[in-house]
Amino acid sequence: MSEMSSRKLRTIELLAPAKNYEQGRAAILCGADALYVGAPRFGARSAAGVPEEEIVRLCDLAHRFGAKVYVAMNTLLYEQELADAERIACRMWNAGADALIVQDMAFLRMELPPVELHASTQVCNTDPQRVRFLSEAGFTRVILERALSLGEIGRLSRAADVEIETFVHGAICVSYSGRCYMSRTMGPRSGNRGDCSQSCRLPYDLLDERMRPLERNRHLLSLQDMNATGQIEELIGAGVTSFKIEGRLKDENYVRNVVGWYRRKLDGILARRDDLRRASEGISTLEFEPNPAKSFSRGATAYFLGGVHGGVASFDTPKAFGEPLGKVIDVRRDSFRLPSRTALSAGDGICFVTVSGAPGGTNINRTDGEWVWPNRMDGIVPGMELYRNYDHLFVSAVGRSRLRRTIPVTASVRVGPSEAELALSDGRMQVTVARHGEFAPARQPDQALQALRTQLAKTGDTIYDVVSVEVDQDTVRFVPISLLNELRREAVARLDGMRLQTFPRRERRSEHREVLFPAEVLTGEENVVNSLAERFYREHGVTRIEPGYDLRRDFRDLSVMRMRYCLRREMGTCLKEHPAYKGKLYLRHEQHLYELQFDCTRCMMTVVYRGISPGSDPVAEEAATPVAGHGGAGVRIVPVAPSAVQVPGTRRMRRTGKKKR
Incomplete structure (x- = not known):
């Protein structure tokens, strides 16, 4: 066996958003290998929930092309929601979903069918230990945080035998995903509950430590949109297998344009590399030239794929x-x-x-x-x-533009004195249909042969395209056009049904219960808000769990954002470069005040909520305190005083051997 033939092919997937059937259909026809859609409830975009019947239709369409449908149920679950979430997850499997995208570990303690699980970017997947743990805990795929560099992505992909998915286009969350509580400081809406108020897109005043304004009414936390077109092959080299387009709240034209753009980009790479293969089948035909600059965009940035740098925000x-x-x-x-x-x-x-x-x-x-x-x-x-x-x-x-995606098939026809037989093949499977009758030699053989080829190639609005018709007969015989049409329709229907029935759905990876979570203490930032998630972590060796921040009423003096984006770096006043001003910095929006803290060793900025700005209306302070609802009912979580929380140490991945301190 040659080296080339023995090399394992890597499957490359283009993953597109869909907020309804029409948008999902457009994404599939424009060349998506997979869709991600919101479940009717519990998706991180509450406004983009898709009815169950539409998910069924999307699965039927996608599976015919060998494409997949992933259903997002990636919000935190309060205690009283666990039963509903379990029922919906089971219905998504029955609807045909190929995987659930989840943030809450409660799903791993539910009675679910063997549906594959993907770890949402909301899990804040940034370090190799956690990626390895998620792999051994039962996840087939890990969706990475957007702020990682190519080198970091490579280290994560090498950390475990797990698929790596990363965003390549669309809006960027300025905070580490799943670690943003800024919405909750301004009201009851929570990004971890599918209802982000987009507080990072609001205008802020930048204040010095004496509360004097340095900037007024600027969008200081609003980032440009991601466009990683120029880094696709480097991301493949780093181990990424699924390339995700953000945009479940955007319109269908955006999906058509951006999916078409990345389909052509990936096809160009696949055409010249024999170590890669596409995740689905079919040829998409577009009647327009894709150009992502002409769809919704706040500007284009590859963010920090090439390392941290300035110039990624959109202040205006x-x-x-x-x-x-x-x-x-x-x-x-x-x-x-x-x-x-x-x-x-x-x-x-x-x-x-x-x-x-x-x-x-x-x-x-x-x-x-x-x-x-x-x-x-x-x-x-x-x-x-x-x-x-x-x-x-x-x-x-x-x-x-008319969208069309087709599966190339070949037709082989044989006509004898008493039987006409047609075989259709898509390269993987073949169907054969036949009719008995009396088929006399054609009086005009050339016309009969042409009619036979023409009629068998007419597949109409089906997804199949007959690219060749092979005629196996010594004598050209006359076959009525009506019979040729009947043979073709039956063969196409049988091939279509066979493709759908034989579509393989992978099942969930086994959970290794002996694997230890790489930390003994979970702070409130990890957002454990129900008893099933608590049970999962305790069974994997976590000894102390602070109530999740989304159960809180008061966020004062808490870190409500952690991010790799740095406002000092963006404004040219990085502390490593000896700026003129080194004092404290604050952000203020209306009455809300936030302190910016800078960890120059790790190149990280933290936003700490300081409550109502001095001089604001005291009545507004009380009104601004959000209420978490009834999510904490029945949760047996041990509170940890701030002084008692230790920096989590590294742990061995299995219970064998001693713990590292």
């Missing part, structure tokens, strides 16, 4: 700015002039930052050469940089 606005058009050359009362290379058209949307620093925008009414007539001229001045955040012609082309 959390909204989509779009593609740059160039600078305004001249203005008149009702129009402005752009460089001649710029192509704007009526209906386009443009945006800009005004002289005062505020975002502005308008629509285009008409154009004539270099001159553009907008709906209004407010704020547009010479020298201003303009951006197009809505390309009317492109969006129209994407929306009206």
Whole structure:
């Protein structure tokens, strides 16, 4: 056996979002190898829950192409929700789901069918020990935190025999996933419960230690969107097998465009590498040229894949700015002039930052050469940089384009004096259908042969494309067109049913109960909020568990965000570079005050909630204190006083041998 033939092929998957059947269908037809959808309840995007009947339809469609459907149930579960979550998880398996994406370890103590489990990015998957533990605890796949570098991703992928999934496109959470409680400081909404208020996208004042403003009303925690197009092959080299597009709350045109873009990128890599294979089958035909710059985007960044650096935030606005058009050359009362290379058209949307620093925008009414007539001229001045955040012609082309994805099949037909037989093959399986009758030699053999080939190649709106018709007969015989159509329809239906019935669904990996969790103490940041999750961790060696932060009413003096993003670095005042000001920094939004703390050794920033800002209305302070609800009922969790919590030490992965201290 040659070295090439003995090498294990790696399967590469393009994973797309779907908030409903139509969006999921578009993603599959544009080339997605898998979908992730929200369950009817308990998904981390509560507004993107998909009805069960639509999930059934998506599974039927996807499985015909060898594609998969993963169902997100990745919120924290309060005690009174455990029974409902278990019932829904069982129904998702019966609907055809290929895996559940989960954050709460309660799912590993439920009575579930053998559905595969994926560890959500909400688990905050950042270190090799935890990835190894999750692998041995029963997870088939680990979805990584977005802030990791290529080197760190490589170390995690080598840590265990587990699939590695990473985001490559879309919105970035500034905080480590699953470690953000900032929404809860402003009200009852929680990102860990599927209802993030997007507090990181709000405007803040930056204050010094004497509460003097250094910046006012800037979106200091709002990041640009991820676009890892240029790092795909490096991510493959780092061990990533699934490439995930964010966007379950975005529209269908976004999904069509971005999925089409990454499908072409991955296909180009797969075409020249014989050590990789695609995760599903089918050829997608697009009637538009994909361009991610023309879909919703706050700007494009590969974030920290190449290491930490500045220039990843979008201080001016959390909204989509779009593609740059160039600078305004001249203005008149009702129009402005752009460089001649710029192509704007009526209906386009443009945006800009005004002289005062505020975002502005308008629509285009008409154009004539270099001159553009907008709906209004407010704020547009010479020298201003303009951006197009809505390309009317492109969006129209994407929306009206016919989507088609087909499975190539070959047809083989044999016609004898008393029987006509048709075989269809997709390369993996074959079906054969036949009809008896009297088939006399054709009076016009050439026309009969052409009719036979033409009719057998007509697959209509099915997902199959007959790419060749082989005729096995010495004498060309006449077969009625109606009979040829009947043979073709039956063969296609049987092949379609066989593909669906034989689709393999993997089952959940066994849990090794003797494996120790790599920490003895779980702080409230780990968010254990129900008895089943508590039982899971205790059975894996955790001795002390602090109640999860999402059970709290008061978040004052707690870390409500931890992140690799650093505001000092972003603003050019990194403490390692000896800035002029080294004092404390604070963020303030309305009455809420947050202290920024910097760990330069680990290059990490922490946001600590300090309550209501001095001088605010004391009545507002009481109103701002959120209530956690009834989630703690029945949870037997040992509180840990802040002074008693020790830094978790490393542990051996199995109970054999002594613990490392």
